Amino acid sequence: MSAVRAVNPVIRGFAPDPSVIRVGDWYHLATSSFEWFPTIPLFRSRDLASWEPAGAVDTAVPGRSLLGVPDSGGIWAPALSHADGVFWVVYSVVRSVGTRFFDLTTYVSITDDVTGPWSEPVRVPGHGFDPSLLHHDGRHYLLNLQNDSRVGGRRFDGIVLTELGVPKPGGRPDASRIHAIGPTRLLLQREELVEGPKITAKDGWFYLLLAQGGTGVEHGVLVARSRSLTGPYEVDAVPLLTTRDDRGVPLQKAGHGELVQAPSGAWFLSHLASRPLETEQGPRNPLGRETAIQRVEWVDGWPRLAHGGWHPAVEIDVTDAVTVSDDAVVAAVGPSEEDMGSDGFGTVPGWPWSTLREPAGDWLDRTSRPGYVRLVGRMGPESLWQQSLLAQRLTEHHAEVEVTVEASPVTFTQSAGLVLYYNTTSYLQLHLTWAEPAGQPQAGQQWRGVGRRVLRLEHGRPEDARVVAEVDAPSGPVRLAARIDGGTARMFAGTAGGELHPVGPDLDFTDLSDDFGPRLRFTGALAGISVVDLVEGTFHADFTGWALRQTAAPQWRSAGWAAS
Structure with a gap:
């Protein structure tokens, strides 16, 4: 097979907060949609370089309406996963922006086929936005940012974990009966802003990936790890990904990452980034935040960018991410x-x-x-x-x-x-x-x-x-x-x-x-x-x-x- 190279951003223009998983021969990816329909656009790829549209979670908003939500409200940071033979998505609908109260509701939906139809959304605990799901040893856990909305409270007050009960009549999850069980546990709390939690289990460790520093020019990906799901978590001494220290890096605002493993065993990181225009008022990003991919290697038990350092590369080799031997793995993104x-x-x-x-x-x-x-x-x-x-x-x-x-x-x-x-x-x-x-x-x-x-x-x-x-x-x-x-x-x-x-x-x-x-x-x-x-x-x-x-x-x- 000829070499396959990905040029970032791999999904271009207003495609932030990517969540990526691999199921069989396909990588599947979801992005935030905010106040726009279709809600939760979905993409798929067989090589991480070329992506094609794969539908959307059309049922994400109860009543199919976001009328009245503020600009940049709506659906934030959906997270995909796959377990018990079905696809899962968890996300928050945010109805206030820039206030103490996000006025959000958090939902889970499932489907047998990622192209739909998706089940009607079921509400689960919404401590904050940017939720994700961890499926481990037959159990299901909801990760969430904790928002302390009290006067004087911190809007980014740590990462919490809640176990979900999922009835499985006939072996298939019943989405309509998903509910919280047991106590909510605090996993990690820091003075700095951390959000967007994702957990990857590997070699006896639980790796907690966090979006660090807000989604602007201070953005980054921070990693913590623990031998126990409920902690305590040790925080890595260096960021996995960021551009906050160098405004000359072509891909700025790099952050909000998630790990995915190829069939070859190679690891990759999906993340958001932007391509700024330099103006007299400073950098501006009319294309919004976009989806990028990086290679990852494991060094002394920590994930590191394969090309070294923590700055994102524009072009990477993804040959060992390919899931099929045919050179023509997917069509180009978008209609002809x-x-x-x-x-x-x-x-x-x-x-x-x-x-x-x-x-x-x-x-x-x-x-x-x-x-x-x-x-x-x-x-x-x-x-x-x-x-x-x-x-x-x-x-x-x-x-x-x-x-x-x-x-x-x-x-x-x-x-x-x-x-x-x-x-x-x-x-x-x-x-x-x-x-x-x-x-x-x-x-x-x-x-x-x-x-x-x-x-x-x-x-x-x-x-x-x-x-x-x-x-x-x-x-x-x-x-x-x-x-x-x-x-x-x-x-x-x-x-x-x-x-x-x-x-x-x-x-x-x-x-x-x-x-x-x-x-x-x-x-x-x-x-x-x-x-x-x-x-x-x-x-x-x-x-x-x-x-x-x-x-x-x-x-x-x-x-x-x-x-x-």
Whole structure:
């Protein structure tokens, strides 16, 4: 077999908190989805280098709704496992961000086939977010961060363990009857911030992997070990993984790790990392946190990066991770051009498309007009509730996106078009809408029907949105486009099939990043289409000609920064 090399990130763009397991010939991986649907995207691979979509845990949220959850709330850090012949996932639904109370609920779901269907979620103790499961000697344990929500308490107050009772009629776990048994035990408590606990049992040791230092530039993976599951745990003197000591390492924010073993016996670490853009305000990461893989060796009973030190490598050899002998082990991630169809929307509403806070419903119409996607307008881009928005993750720092829209707005409360979106306080929206006649002041609804069709470019920011540009729209279908070049975005418009012309100036695309604004932010930038109707919810727009072309920056296309 020819050598197989993985270039990090192996899953690119808004794919944080990876949890990886191997079952037979397949590696399976889950990532956080936060306020976006599909909930808990799943991927699979036979070599750790090339990953393909493998569905999602569609039943993760009771009622299939995250309406009202704050930006970067929702589903945090799911953990996959496999035991008793079934797949397990445990995760928390977080409904408050940046408060003493996370207002979270923690759930477990199981399935015979990772592609689904998954069982209805069952609530288990939720001491904090980032739970995981350990299946050992026929017993099941829930690991959790402990949050002390009292005034003066610590939000990251140690790692706790609770045994779960799992009835198994006929030998198969009954997910509906999972419950806590026995006392909750404190495994480890430190002054520093630790979260995301995962336990690997190896050679008579229990290895506790911890996400250390928060999920920003101080992030890392810390390891502790014990001969007993319940401790005491000895903490490693050095981190397994971090970039906090060197802001020049290409993959920053490296942390939140989990170990997995290949059939060859080789060990690997999945973790999150980001590819920052350097700006005058410091590093910013519009692509969010992404999934990476590292080789691991065991030295004196501790896991160490195989290439030495604790900085992540961009390129690693994963030949001994391959689970089959065929060189063509998996398909490329994402749909092919043929899958996307003549209108570019072929997989709608399936992956790689995402929707906000609820799955696609009757506001998305794929059948009324063949060759088009019709969206019915609902709330605006700053709503935590019902947005008619359909988007794809951005995975590279250079991208071109375009779409053609047909709509006839007759009031300022109706609009439709293209959007680059991070969250309700960070977006760039180029919409076809209505405005008063030229020269007249903004004066509310003009019931006489007098007005004009315009293209309005808005820049959403935490302090307030601002109108960047407003120009008369051409008649008929309108072609909209955006070009992203590193930290700069530029919007364009023109007639269908005609030449594109700039709308507004160059804009700071890094506003759409984890590192912008006063609040915690955990997702990533997406490109998509949206429709607004604030009054009646009946205005619709038809879209066709969707295209999203992304290009890796030169250093991310090369074989640079390889592990030695």
